[in-house]
Amino acid sequence: MRSSRQDTEKHREAIIDAAAKLVRERGLDGVSVPELMAEVGMTHGGFYRHFDSKEALAPVAFARAFSTVDNFLQAAANNHPDDQDGTLREFFQTYLSPKHRDDPGTGCASTALAGDMARATPGAAAQKAYVCGVEQMVRELQAVQGSDSADSHQQALVTLSTMVGALLLSRATRGNAISDDLLSAALQAILPKPD
Amino acid sequence: MRSSRQDTEKHREAIIDAAAKLVRERGLDGVSVPELMAEVGMTHGGFYRHFDSKEALAPVAFARAFSTVDNFLQAAANNHPDDQDGTLREFFQTYLSPKHRDDPGTGCASTALAGDMARATPGAAAQKAYVCGVEQMVRELQAVQGSDSADSHQQALVTLSTMVGALLLSRATRGNAISDDLLSAALQAILPKPD
DNA sequence: TGTACATCAGTGAACGCGCGTTCACTGATGTAC
DNA sequence: TGTACATCAGTGAACGCGCGTTCACTGATGTAC
Numbered sequence: 001m002r003s004s005r006q007d008t009e010k011h012r013e014a015i016i017d018a019a020a021k022l023v024r025e026r027g028l029d030g031v032s033v034p035e036l037m038a039e040v041g042m043t044h045g046g047f048y049r050h051f052d053s054k055e056a057l058a059p060v061a062f063a064r065a066f067s068t069v070d071n072f073l074q075a076a077a078n079n080h081p082d083d084q085d086g087t088l089r090e091f092f093q094t095y096l097s098p099k100h101r102d103d104p105g106t107g108c109a110s111t112a113l114a115g116d117m118a119r120a121t122p123g124a125a126a127q128k129a130y131v132c133g134v135e136q137m138v139r140e141l142q143a144v145q146g147s148d149s150a151d152s153h154q155q156a157l158v159t160l161s162t163m164v165g166a167l168l169l170s171r172a173t174r175g176n177a178i179s180d181d182l183l184s185a186a187l188q189a190i191l192p193k194p195d
Numbered sequence: 196m197r198s199s200r201q202d203t204e205k206h207r208e209a210i211i212d213a214a215a216k217l218v219r220e221r222g223l224d225g226v227s228v229p230e231l232m233a234e235v236g237m238t239h240g241g242f243y244r245h246f247d248s249k250e251a252l253a254p255v256a257f258a259r260a261f262s263t264v265d266n267f268l269q270a271a272a273n274n275h276p277d278d279q280d281g282t283l284r285e286f287f288q289t290y291l292s293p294k295h296r297d298d299p300g301t302g303c304a305s306t307a308l309a310g311d312m313a314r315a316t317p318g319a320a321a322q323k324a325y326v327c328g329v330e331q332m333v334r335e336l337q338a339v340q341g342s343d344s345a346d347s348h349q350q351a352l353v354t355l356s357t358m359v360g361a362l363l364l365s366r367a368t369r370g371n372a373i374s375d376d377l378l379s380a381a382l383q384a385i386l387p388k389p390d
Numbered sequence: 391t392g393t394a395c396a397t398c399a400g401t402g403a404a405c406g407c408g409c410g411t412t413c414a415c416t417g418a419t420g421t422a423c
Numbered sequence: 424t425g426t427a428c429a430t431c432a433g434t435g436a437a438c439g440c441g442c443g444t445t446c447a448c449t450g451a452t453g454t455a456c
Contacts, residue, residue: 002399002451011399026314029224032442045445046400054443104313110364115310117367118299119221131368138373157373157380158357165360166353169305172312173326178333178352185352197418197432206432227409240412241433249410 012050014040019061020068021105024112028058028126058126065109066133072108073140084144085192091144095163096187098180101170110134111164111171134160159190207245209235214256215263216300219307223253223321253321260304261328267303268335279339280387286339290358291382293375296365305329306359306366329355354385 003011018039022031033054034044051057073091080086094100095108104112110133117130142156166186173179198206213234217226228249229239246252268286275281289295290303299307305328312325337351361381368374 001401001449002397002453004399004452008399027310030314033444034442042399043401044443045402048444049399112313114363114367115222115313118307118310118363119225120367122370127367127370131371131373134364134368135373154376154380154383157377158361158384161360161364161377161381162353162357163360164364165356165358168309168313168363169329169356169359172309172315172322173329175317175322176326178326178330181349182352182356185349186356188349189353196416196434197420197430199419199432203432228411229409237432238434239410240435243411244432 008049011040011042011046015047015050015057016060016064019057020064020109023058023061024065024107024109025105027113027116028054028061029116055126059129062109062113062126062129062133065113066129066136068106069108069110069137070140073144077144084146087144088192092163092187092190096166096170096183098183101167101174101179101183104171108137108164108167110137110160111167114164114168162186162190203244206235206237206241210242210245210252211255211259214252215259215304218253218256219260219302219304220300222308222311223249223256224311250321254324257304257308257321257324257328260308261324261331263301264303264305264332265335268339272339279341282339283387287358287382287385291361291365291378293378296362296369296374296378299366303332303359303362305332305355306362309359309363357381357385 015036019031019036022036022039033047037044037047051060072094073087076087076090076094079090100107109130113130117127120127120130138153138156138160141160142152145156145159146152163186166182170179170182173182210231214226214231217231217234228242232239232242246255267289268282271282271285271289274285295302304325308325312322315322315325333348333351333355336355337347340351340354341347358381361377365374365377368377
């Protein structure tokens with residue numbers, strides 16, 4: 001029954017990947033250990049060979065969850081080399097799309113986990129991972145959005161707030177007209193103005 | 196042991212008030228029936244004289260939770276009669292304050308419940324109450340913020356998104372420098388420009 | 391390279407716990423006369 | 424207004440359930456020689 005070291009590492013990665021997805025979809029409390037392990041085709045007992053507790057998994061899963069949104073921005077940047085406006089445009093359009101709204105499991109962790117972190121114990125490892133992810137997202141946004149003005153940090157914070165707020169409200173109101181309106185209104189507001 | 200009709204109604208209101216507060220602090224899943232009833236000085240069994248189930252309480256508690264933020268705007272309006280800019284200024288300052296961040300139980304329901312509703316079953320009674328509350332908040336914001344332009348509805352949606360996003364991210368990053376920065380950056384961005 | 395043995399990844403039954411909910415019971419309230 | 428009785432708000436023990444976690448066990452993997 002014992003797995004090889006390679007398989008063990010693969011299993012650990014699979015657990016983290018599954019947790020990163022499920023945690024964004026349902027929150028940490030919404031994912032049980034048996035359920036998580038079933039997702040990767042194992043039984044619950046094995047979980048504790050990889051993590052001391054469910055709590056110990058949280059920061060690792062959160063950090064993994066944040067790596068997805070990086071891909072959003074990087075993909076946009078790759079599609080528009082040396083074109084910051086084009087990069088931003090694609091990034092914003094992807095972020096504030098019905099597709100992203102309807103698929104939180106593969107989407108932005110800042111938005112998906114914000115509600116949980118707002119209630120988490122400040123200073124816990126999970127929150128540290130979350131704050132780290134948000135700060136990195138602000139830095140990346142700031143770098144692409146404009147290093148020209150002195151208040152580019154503030155600008156990035158505002159843009160992120162609008163994005164997170166619109167996406168979360170859009171998810172929360174899904175099935176109603178206002179859900180789409182929130183996405184398109186926010187997109188209009190943050191899209192770089194054409195010259 | 197039987198309560199009078201007056202007392203019964205008082206108890207029901209106390210349960211709803213307590214639920215409206217606790218649900219904003221910890222989410223619906225974070226509040227147990229025994230805990231809720233203890234908050235109003237009763238035992239859990241009596242809960243089911245007032246509500247068929249915990250699920251049936253949710254929309255009622257949510258609707259109650261939304262009445263608080265109305266007071267934010269109305270209080271600001273009362274302090275600045277016939278002064279929309281002054282009203283908005285006070286409203287935004289109150290909303291994006293460390294005090295509001297640190298006290299979700301008495302604060303805006305749109306923000307406090309957004310994370311839970313993003314994961315709720317669309318169309319459920321709880322979500323209907325939430326959507327209703329958000330729509331009313333947009334309407335009120337639109338009325339105060341400016342009926343001059345044709346896209347005042349869009350403007351209200353964007354402002355709400357920024358407010359909700361900034362407040363939620365600020366809560367989620369509490370204890371870190373970025374938490375205060377998010378509030379002040381968003382406040383700067385949405386405050387009406389002095390003439 | 392083969393062999394003997396220790397290691398340990400994963401299994402699944404079992405634990406204590408708190409949850410939402412039920413229900414027999416109590417006794418003050420409300421009603422009928 | 425008084426009295427007899429039905430009603431029903433609230434109590435608290437008890438239910439089944441799923442949770443996080445533990446642990447004896449299995450047997451393939453890794454290691455020592």
